[in-house]
Amino acid sequence: MSRTIVPAEFRPPRGLGNRHVQTLLPRLRPLVALERDTEILNLPDGDFVELAWVRPAPGRGNAPLFILFHGLEGSFDSPYARELLAAASSLGWRAVMMHFRGCGQAPNRLPRAYHSGDTADAYWLIGQLAKRYPRAIKVAAGVSLGGNMLLKLVAEQGGDGLDLAGAIAISAPLDLAASADALNRGFARVYQRHLLKSLRGKIAAKMAEASLPIGLTLQQLEQLDSFWAYDNQVTAPLHGFASASDYYRRASAGRLLGDIELPTLIVHAADDPFMPADLLARLPVPSDAVRVEIARQGGHVGFMESRHGHLSSWLTRRVARQLQDWMPMPHPLQVTTSRP
Incomplete structure (x- = not known):
């Protein structure tokens, strides 16, 4: 050590x-x-x-x-x-x-x-x-x-x-990619589900008020059930990343x-x-x-x-x-x- x-x-x-x-x-x-x-x-x-x-x-x-x-x-x-x-x-x-x-x-x-x-x-x-x-x-x-x-x-x-x-x-x-993987396994999916519900709710409210550069319908947004999917379809395009992988690599400390x-x-x-x-x-x-x-x-x-x-x-x-x-x-x- x-x-x-x-x-x-x-x-x-x-x-x-x-x-x-x-x-x-x-x-x-x-x-x-x-x-x-x-x-x-x-x-x-x-x-x-x-x-x-x-x-x-x-x-x-x-x-x-x-x-x-x-x-x-x-x-x-x-x-x-x-x-x-x-x-x-x-x-x-x-x-x-x-x-x-x-x-x-x-x-x-x-x-x-x-x-x-x-x-x-x-x-x-x-x-x-x-x-x-x-x-x-x-x-x-x-x-x-x-x-x-x-x-x-x-x-x-x-x-x-x-x-x-x-x-x-x-x-x-x-290591954000490793964390996204960990949260998609076993009981940790409970935390993932809770956090994604909150995140999707905020994005849905913004979509109802103004256009967002993400190219999703509300139904498609609701189907994003993992951080990999959400970050690929929402976080990355909203903040100038090419993909979830690009975001995880560049944002991990x-x-x-x-x-x-x-x-x-x-x-x-x-x-x-x-x-x-x-x-x-x-x-x-x-x-x-x-x-x-x-x-x-x-x-x-x-x-x-x-x-x-x-x-x-x-x-x-x-x-x-x-x-x-x-x-x-x-x-x-x-x-x-x-x-x-």
């Missing part, structure tokens, strides 16, 4: 180690109560993304900033989003999540959607936040699709191309792991049902800037543990610890002491 790839400390509760149980458990718990302010961030091409800012926010402008990118068809109401944003906020970070186009409370404007390699919107957001909070350290985290996107972005931009102190990728599908210069943590479960068990073995050795922690169990964005007799998110605890590690120490001149 590469020195950049190490075992994770996660251990599931007795009897709850099955990968599908771990994947589904977070959705069976009550959502963390969290207040937000919504901001519409306009993009250079005339479209927009919706930002969810955790409330209350720190009063000082140099408070550290935590930026979250969700997974496929995720939102502020995804269990992991609430958990991670709340944890960052409780540590004194200004916390914000970017909804990918069409994933917020309103459909996006343009005849397009979002995809796993779509780095331009995140790049624009981070640039805007750099201008707004120039003295704040910033850490970005991405979950599933958002994790793949974030790793691709930091690899493309190099060590100083982004105003980020670090990046965290969770359960990222680093795994091939870029050796190029990452920014301090980066990747958290992954070997039993993730969205990916093949040997995912990391298929990919280039990560650079020295990357630390990959692989848990033997944990499912897809699961990582539920027993803590003080209650089900708890090890994933949230691990991310919080990483944020604390990257939290800037106060400058000696900023520390004030009272005289005796």
Whole structure:
């Protein structure tokens, strides 16, 4: 095993180690109560993304900033989003999540959607936040699709191309073709069916309002029952790819792991049902800037543990610890002491 790839400390509760149980458990718990302010961030091409800012926010402008990118068809109401944003906020970070186009409370404007390699919107957001909070350290985290996107972005931009102190990728599908294959087998088809139903619904609504460059009828759209079929007929033509294979090859971040210069943590479960068990073995050795922690169990964005007799998110605890590690120490001149 590469020195950049190490075992994770996660251990599931007795009897709850099955990968599908771990994947589904977070959705069976009550959502963390969290207040937000919504901001519409306009993009250079005339479209927009919706930002969810955790409330209350720190009063000082140099408070550290935590930026979250969700997974496929995720939102502020995804269990992991609430958990991670709340944890960052409780540590004194200004916390914000970017909804990918069409994933917020309103459909996006343009005849397009979002995809796993779509780095331009995140790049624009981070640039805007750099201008707004120039003295704040910033850490970005991405979950599933958002994790793949974030790793691709930091690899493309190099060590100083982004105003980020670090990046965290969770359960990222680093080989999109392999993930599409994994989701088309066994019980994982349940996840595929659920996600495709949501994706098709959004595209159907757009087809009813305006023409889309995909050449499908609504009936043909409904018959797209695998990610290979959907990405070949919808994702690829909507976003300038020749085919699903072309999209998977160009959008997958795994091939870029050796190029990452920014301090980066990747958290992954070997039993993730969205990916093949040997995912990391298929990919280039990560650079020295990357630390990959692989848990033997944990499912897809699961990582539920027993803590003080209650089900708890090890994933949230691990991310919080990483944020604390990257939290800037106060400058000696900023520390004030009272005289005796």
